[in-house]
Amino acid sequence: DGGITQSPKYLFRKEGQNVTLSCEQNLNHDAMYWYRQDPGQGLRLIYYSQIVNDFQKGDIAEGYSVSREKKESFPLTVTSAQKNPTAFYLCASSIDSVESETQYFGPGTRLLVL
Amino acid sequence: GNSVTQMEGPVTLSEEAFLTINCTYTATGYPSLFWYVQYPGEGLQLLLKATKADDKGSNKGFEATYRKETTSFHLEKGSVQVSDSAVYFCALSGMDSSYKLIFGSGTRLLVRP
Numbered sequence: 001d002g003g004i005t006q007s008p009k010y011l012f013r014k015e016g017q018n019v020t021l022s023c024e025q026n027l028n029h030d031a032m033y034w035y036r037q038d039p040g041q042g043l044r045l046i047y048y049s050q051i052v053n054d055f056q057k058g059d060i061a062e063g064y065s066v067s068r069e070k071k072e073s074f075p076l077t078v079t080s081a082q083k084n085p086t087a088f089y090l091c092a093s094s095i096d097s098v099e100s101e102t103q104y105f106g107p108g109t110r111l112l113v114l
Numbered sequence: 115g116n117s118v119t120q121m122e123g124p125v126t127l128s129e130e131a132f133l134t135i136n137c138t139y140t141a142t143g144y145p146s147l148f149w150y151v152q153y154p155g156e157g158l159q160l161l162l163k164a165t166k167a168d169d170k171g172s173n174k175g176f177e178a179t180y181r182k183e184t185t186s187f188h189l190e191k192g193s194v195q196v197s198d199s200a201v202y203f204c205a206l207s208g209m210d211s212s213y214k215l216i217f218g219s220g221t222r223l224l225v226r227p
Contacts, residue, residue: 042118042203042217042219042220043215048214090157092157102148102160102163103215105150105157105159107157108155108157
């Protein structure tokens, strides 16, 4: 079955530690996105990538980094510079940027700070 | 800038009641409009969408009509079920070169048996 997988489901970060959230898709989609969701709020865009080896900052990129070395993979690193990382992180993909209106989401990773 | 405003929740209904969740938007140009649903502990699923004025999106008994004159895209369902309990997000497609989606803050629906 085609879809988007995110791992792990729960992730714990210690102070000053970088952690990486995985996102993989086998939908052959060109575009991929990372969102952050805080309780009672909508989704905010962190980074997005329209093609391999290219990505752009979203609305809240500070304290995060990404890479897009392969079409199917778009990992997100939460760095120690992100002072309030506790949130639910959602990865999404779409066919290409022109058709990006319909985005398909993974199940999410919940990040907690120890 | 572009934005989406949803009614605050939670919305609590009895099973088989009629549902309306209001959504209004501000946008330049003609965005596409979406409703996504999020069940507890899960990611978002596309529920329905409409790409131009007067279009009606529908799925699983839910429907919403793209109203350009009132800049609205209200979600409705004639008879809700307990299994419809979830958070519902209204969104519009970004109108700039980023192609991103802009989401409302979400409305939690709780349906009681």
